[in-house]
Amino acid sequence: MQKIIEVRSLKTLFGSRTVHDGLNLTINKGEIYGLLGPSGCGKTTLLREMVLLQEYPAGSINILGYDLNSIHYKDAQSLRQKWGVLFQSGALFSSLTLKENIALPLKEYTQLNQKMIDEIVSLKISLVGLKQLDAHLYPSQISGGMKKKAGLARALAMDPELLFLDEPTSGLDPISAREFDRLILKLRDTLGLSIVMVSHDLQSIYDTLDKMAIIDNKKIVYEDTLQNLASSESQFVQTFFKERL
Amino acid sequence: MDKLTLRIQQTSEKVELYFSGVFTLHNIAQYVAQVDSLHLAKKNLVIHLEDVTAFDTAAALFVQNLQKKADTFNTISHNPEIQENLLLVKNQANIFTASHTERRKSFLFAIGKRVEEFLVDFGLFMEFFGKVFFASFDYLIHLKHIRYKEIAFEINESAIKALWIIALTSFLIGVVVAYQSAYQLKLYGANIFIVDMLGISILRELAPLITAIVIAGRSGSAFTAQIGAMKITQELDAMQTMGFDPYAFLVMPRIIALMIALPILIFVADVMGVFGGMLVSYIDLGISSHLFLERFNEVVAVKHFYIGIFKGPFFAFLIASIGIFRGLQVKDNTQSIGFNTTKSVVMSIFAVIVCDAIFSIALTTLGI
Numbered sequence: 001m002q003k004i005i006e007v008r009s010l011k012t013l014f015g016s017r018t019v020h021d022g023l024n025l026t027i028n029k030g031e032i033y034g035l036l037g038p039s040g041c042g043k044t045t046l047l048r049e050m051v052l053l054q055e056y057p058a059g060s061i062n063i064l065g066y067d068l069n070s071i072h073y074k075d076a077q078s079l080r081q082k083w084g085v086l087f088q089s090g091a092l093f094s095s096l097t098l099k100e101n102i103a104l105p106l107k108e109y110t111q112l113n114q115k116m117i118d119e120i121v122s123l124k125i126s127l128v129g130l131k132q133l134d135a136h137l138y139p140s141q142i143s144g145g146m147k148k149k150a151g152l153a154r155a156l157a158m159d160p161e162l163l164f165l166d167e168p169t170s171g172l173d174p175i176s177a178r179e180f181d182r183l184i185l186k187l188r189d190t191l192g193l194s195i196v197m198v199s200h201d202l203q204s205i206y207d208t209l210d211k212m213a214i215i216d217n218k219k220i221v222y223e224d225t226l227q228n229l230a231s232s233e234s235q236f237v238q239t240f241f242k243e244r245l
Numbered sequence: 246m247d248k249l250t251l252r253i254q255q256t257s258e259k260v261e262l263y264f265s266g267v268f269t270l271h272n273i274a275q276y277v278a279q280v281d282s283l284h285l286a287k288k289n290l291v292i293h294l295e296d297v298t299a300f301d302t303a304a305a306l307f308v309q310n311l312q313k314k315a316d317t318f319n320t321i322s323h324n325p326e327i328q329e330n331l332l333l334v335k336n337q338a339n340i341f342t343a344s345h346t347e348r349r350k351s352f353l354f355a356i357g358k359r360v361e362e363f364l365v366d367f368g369l370f371m372e373f374f375g376k377v378f379f380a381s382f383d384y385l386i387h388l389k390h391i392r393y394k395e396i397a398f399e400i401n402e403s404a405i406k407a408l409w410i411i412a413l414t415s416f417l418i419g420v421v422v423a424y425q426s427a428y429q430l431k432l433y434g435a436n437i438f439i440v441d442m443l444g445i446s447i448l449r450e451l452a453p454l455i456t457a458i459v460i461a462g463r464s465g466s467a468f469t470a471q472i473g474a475m476k477i478t479q480e481l482d483a484m485q486t487m488g489f490d491p492y493a494f495l496v497m498p499r500i501i502a503l504m505i506a507l508p509i510l511i512f513v514a515d516v517m518g519v520f521g522g523m524l525v526s527y528i529d530l531g532i533s534s535h536l537f538l539e540r541f542n543e544v545v546a547v548k549h550f551y552i553g554i555f556k557g558p559f560f561a562f563l564i565a566s567i568g569i570f571r572g573l574q575v576k577d578n579t580q581s582i583g584f585n586t587t588k589s590v591v592m593s594i595f596a597v598i599v600c601d602a603i604f605s606i607a608l609t610t611l612g613i
Contacts (some may be wrong), residue, residue, distance in 0.1 A: 089403030092535070111274035120270070120303050126337045127302075140577030157302035159270065190333045191302070192326055214471070 001028040004162060004194050010059030012045055015226035019045055021218040032188055032195045034205055034212035039135040040234055042197040044166055051085050051164055081109055084155025090147035092139040093227035098150045124153040161167045167175045169204045170189060181207045200225045251276050259289045265296030270303035292317035294322035305334040373570045380492040396496035403464040404506030408513060411456055415514035417456055419447060419521025427529040436530045440537055443522040444545030453553045454601060456507035457560040461593040465568035468499055469589040472572025473582040496569050503565040508557035548613060556604055560597050568591040
């Protein structure tokens with residue numbers, strides 16, 4: 001299997017507080033990989049470090065063959081076009097309509113004509129389960145669930161190889177949350193995406209994840225598939241997956 | 246290899262397209278025109294994708310659009326990933342609906358829209374006024390509802406912290422006005438009249454106006470941005486659900502604080518402006534400070550000072566209420582904060598100048 005993300009002995013500090021102390025993890029192509037752990041353990045921080053939003057003092061992260069420690073601006077720019085990121089609350093640009101939000105990377109990075117872009121945008125909109133008429137609304141005019149879907153459509157605009165999702169189902173009702181899970185599975189199967197997600201939603205963890213890493217006490221306490229969970233002795237695993245074990 | 250190459254073979258009833266290489270959204274644009282120029286109607290189209298190494302949904306859409314133009318078509322590829330992509334697009338494609346087109350707006354429509362916006366804005370401002378009026382009655386009736394702490398905090402923010410900039414600005418205005426008029430007065434040998442001129446112009450007009458303009462730029466914009474950000478983060482909604490009236494908690498303390506602060510600042514501006522003028526009179530015209538103050542006492546009536554101070558609360562009310570009103574008008578997007586802040590500063594300076602003009606006419610007509 002081809003490795004797409006490799007994190008080695010990563011260390012993170014917030015002031016004098018250590019958040020991560022020697023994290024190691026490997027993510028393979030085509031996997032849906034979950035980052036789990038109690039609140040404040042640094043899941044989102046790790047995600048932010050992977051997508052070049054935050055620097056880390058020691059260790060290394062390698063994504064799609066690029067070493068983030070020594071990446072040049074040009075490589076970083078091309079790497080940024082190979083991934084899509086969905087933020088917790090969508091982070092849509094509030095002054096643009098949904099359609100313009102999704103079309104933005106296509107307009108900036110490709111030479112496609114307007115008609116082609118419109119078609120790609122409406123494909124992505126229907127792919128994530130939004131209605132075509134919603135495309136002309138502004139982010140302030142739609143619900144939280146729709147914002148997430150629109151954020152996902154924007155993340156998918158450039159057909160990325162890798163998708164980062166930060167708590168994709170939080171704040172969604174259970175029905176939309178399950179729809180979102182099915183959508184993620186469908187995208188992985190049809191577009192061959194690799195997906196890294198931070199999640200707290202047990203159902204979504206059971207339904208979608210192939211593999212996961214559990215961060216607790218600054219370290220990875222578990223990294224494997226769901227089936228082998230029982231072997232873990234971590235306090236967090238014992239309480240979080242109580243029903244399952 | 247990240248390139249896409251296209252070879253076209255045409256016969257009378259058949260068109261064959263051989264794509265090879267990376268067939269993704271980065272590479273499609275170069276062949277759109279070429280492929281669009283082909284006459285595909287009533288022909289058999291064969292698209293060869295055997296040599297394609299990468300394929301995405303944009304490419305799948307492109308292929309699908311080509312197929313729609315041809316009479317019969319055939320796509321040849323052995324890669325399951327390509328098949329999946331094509332199928333995905335095909336399944337979604339029937340959901341496409343006619344795209345919504347923006348109607349072109351006429352010139353008259355634009356004018357009408359602007360007028361409507363202005364009227365709605367004015368109506369909203371009146372509503373805001375009414376609420377402020379109501380809240381101030383509440384303050385007068387229930388004295389313990391007054392938020393003394395917030396008022397004190399706002400006075401510190403918008404008056405005490407603004408003292409230096411007000412002092413410096415009015416000092417420089419005093420210097421500039423005195424320097425320019427000293428040159429003219431010297432020509433007529435009317436040196437001593439600089440005292441009359443400075444006294445009346447600074448106390449009555451310049452100090453209140455300059456102070457109000459600086460405060461509009463400083464505190465008016467801050468009010469708009471603070472309240473606008475609170476609106477975006479739903480803090481205002483949260484306050485309301487907890488039973489805290491934003492007018493009592495946010496609006497009134499700011500208005501009252503500024504109405505107390507501005508007269509004090511105008512007083513400082515008076516002192517510094519006259520001091521600046523006195524300095525130039527001494528250096529340029531040789532009028533000693535003793536003589537200057539004696540003459541000042543004689544010719545400058547105390548009413549000019551009172552009129553200047555009296556304008557303060559009115560200017561303050563305009564600046565604070567326009568600043569807060571614009572803050573409350575901020576919509577759910579980040580651009581709206583910038584737009585409303587700009588508008589708040591421009592509108593409050595304009596309102597201050599209009600108010601000053603009204604005072605000027607009214608007081609002169611009254612003979613004061």
